[in-house]
Amino acid sequence: RRGSSFSSPVVDPAACSHVNGFKVDNWKQNLRVIYRCFVWSGSAETRKRKAKSCVCHVCGAHLSRLHSCLYCVFFGCFAKKHIHEHAKSKRHNLAIDLLYGGIYCFVCQDYIYDKDMEQIAKEEQRKAWKLQAHLFAPAGIGERYSTWEPTKRELELLQHNPKRRRITTNCTIGLRGLINLGNTCFMNCIVQALTHTPLLRDFFLSDRHKCEMKPNSCLVCEMSQLFQEFYSGHRSPHIPFRLLHLVWTHARHLAGYEQQDAHEFLIAALDVLHRHCKGDDNGKKANNPNHCNCIIDQIFTGGLQSDVTCQVCHGVSTTIDPFWDISLDLPGSSTPFWPLSPGSDGSVVNGESQMSGATTLTDCLRRFTRPEHLGSSAKIKCSGCHSYQESTKQLTMKKLPIVACFHLKRFEHSAKLRRKITTYVSFPLELDMTPFMASSKESRMNGQYQQSMDTLNNDNKYSLFAVVNHQGTLESGHYTTFIRQHKDQWFKCDDAIITKASIKDVLDSEGYLLFYHKQFLEYE
Amino acid sequence: MSKESQLRALVNQKLIEMGERERLKELLRARLIECGWKDQLKAHCKDVIREKDSEHVTVEDLVAEITPKGRALVPDSVKKELLQRIRAFLAQHATL
Numbered sequence: 001r002r003g004s005s006f007s008s009p010v011v012d013p014a015a016c017s018h019v020n021g022f023k024v025d026n027w028k029q030n031l032r033v034i035y036r037c038f039v040w041s042g043s044a045e046t047r048k049r050k051a052k053s054c055v056c057h058v059c060g061a062h063l064s065r066l067h068s069c070l071y072c073v074f075f076g077c078f079a080k081k082h083i084h085e086h087a088k089s090k091r092h093n094l095a096i097d098l099l100y101g102g103i104y105c106f107v108c109q110d111y112i113y114d115k116d117m118e119q120i121a122k123e124e125q126r127k128a129w130k131l132q133a134h135l136f137a138p139a140g141i142g143e144r145y146s147t148w149e150p151t152k153r154e155l156e157l158l159q160h161n162p163k164r165r166r167i168t169t170n171c172t173i174g175l176r177g178l179i180n181l182g183n184t185c186f187m188n189c190i191v192q193a194l195t196h197t198p199l200l201r202d203f204f205l206s207d208r209h210k211c212e213m214k215p216n217s218c219l220v221c222e223m224s225q226l227f228q229e230f231y232s233g234h235r236s237p238h239i240p241f242r243l244l245h246l247v248w249t250h251a252r253h254l255a256g257y258e259q260q261d262a263h264e265f266l267i268a269a270l271d272v273l274h275r276h277c278k279g280d281d282n283g284k285k286a287n288n289p290n291h292c293n294c295i296i297d298q299i300f301t302g303g304l305q306s307d308v309t310c311q312v313c314h315g316v317s318t319t320i321d322p323f324w325d326i327s328l329d330l331p332g333s334s335t336p337f338w339p340l341s342p343g344s345d346g347s348v349v350n351g352e353s354q355m356s357g358a359t360t361l362t363d364c365l366r367r368f369t370r371p372e373h374l375g376s377s378a379k380i381k382c383s384g385c386h387s388y389q390e391s392t393k394q395l396t397m398k399k400l401p402i403v404a405c406f407h408l409k410r411f412e413h414s415a416k417l418r419r420k421i422t423t424y425v426s427f428p429l430e431l432d433m434t435p436f437m438a439s440s441k442e443s444r445m446n447g448q449y450q451q452s453m454d455t456l457n458n459d460n461k462y463s464l465f466a467v468v469n470h471q472g473t474l475e476s477g478h479y480t481t482f483i484r485q486h487k488d489q490w491f492k493c494d495d496a497i498i499t500k501a502s503i504k505d506v507l508d509s510e511g512y513l514l515f516y517h518k519q520f521l522e523y524e
Numbered sequence: 525m526s527k528e529s530q531l532r533a534l535v536n537q538k539l540i541e542m543g544e545r546e547r548l549k550e551l552l553r554a555r556l557i558e559c560g561w562k563d564q565l566k567a568h569c570k571d572v573i574r575e576k577d578s579e580h581v582t583v584e585d586l587v588a589e590i591t592p593k594g595r596a597l598v599p600d601s602v603k604k605e606l607l608q609r610i611r612a613f614l615a616q617h618a619t620l
Contacts, residue, residue, distance in 0.1 A: 050540055051541045109582065110582040132543060
């Protein structure tokens, strides 16, 4: 009979019966001591002891995969078989690897995995790690990554569903066309962008949504279904009729068969998703829009700082508002578009070359974050002066979202005219938002554009992953999306048709909605 | 034991005592994951197991098969960084 007398009737193939000889008396405590002293030495005292005593008793070496006998105090090299000799002569059949903590059985001639011993090993490792956590922080190593261990339920699920999908570097899983249900490309293009937002994809594919709404009325559930469809491996285009119906139900202003604005759809969709996320580990803060912790807020919400400076007393009044996107005015619009600030000299910024005066995304962001003089007709009440004074207002980024969406305001709906601005705006593959941060504001105040010297600051670096384009006029137009798959592959999604695209295709396109993803994610 | 191995043992002792060995191990682990070394070797292990085809591939079998490749695949930048750290550590604790 294999296994210890404590095991369940199911035979564990990784266990060996030779540990039974060891598992007597106070073996658990003894094993803990061995782990604590010689494998994972957490305290200074155990480290000192380890440093002194962990050498091979035969040859004095410390580097040849040292093992400790489990039955007596003996350390021997594994590589030079000194521990093997000991095991044979003393008939001590178990040894522990001092580097990784694995238990070796000389009878089985392999490492064995006893559940109880593994449990002890894990606990001791965690304890030692905790003791040493302060030593690792300065090295910038951070939280220890522990591999995923399936729960009993997850094991059952895996056993009942044996089919596995293999992801290779050039597989097309996640790519799927969407049927146009009558001018619904405004919805299709956004769906393509969302289904290729990595964090959102991970959230939905790991089933993190817990629904609290009536069946068939929750947009988050429908998104979840959508992700299942996209990653199912089916190559035929998907028909998103349920999604369309839910959107009509929850965002009435978008209902109807006319062409709608993709940007409006994006904001409406994010809003409905945010509202329907009530059940997902929000705690008590679900109803506070400023402190929601739903997946939408975690991914898309940033903080925009507005500083109003009184021109008389120079007192600054600051407010911070949440945002899901940044809408940028373009040259040629009826709002004044300032030329490039005096400091620039055509240098390369953010990988955009400023040839032939083409407007860049950085130009638009610079304009967005420049100090704006609010004229004499728009005086603000200054709490310092206790009267109405002229002031300047400036917007900067206080907190950057994980996914930053830039909306190029191509559609003018002023009283005078309705038109589309087709000016080409060049945008980069990689974007550094550092110059537009509230923290970089000092240099902005001087009216000078200073390139950030802080190249080590990775927090503000973004990568382009989706571009929504609009072709045609205000009256009749069509939306398509470029999305990024794996690291460097781009595809064009035109309703039901998906084609491979080059990076040049993407960067040469007009650009209406630009989706950027943070390059480095921090644990909170 | 030769003078060189004596020195090695002494350095090793100091590294363990000051907790630097653990730090270096974790740093190395992080770097090797970042540069894809871990994934490469994992894939190689799977290939070896598949090739061996037998029910009983031992840890020893794997170690023998993958050690040369593993050693060769470590990027020079990683080696450089570790070496720099060890040098800096020794410089700091020059009483050796």
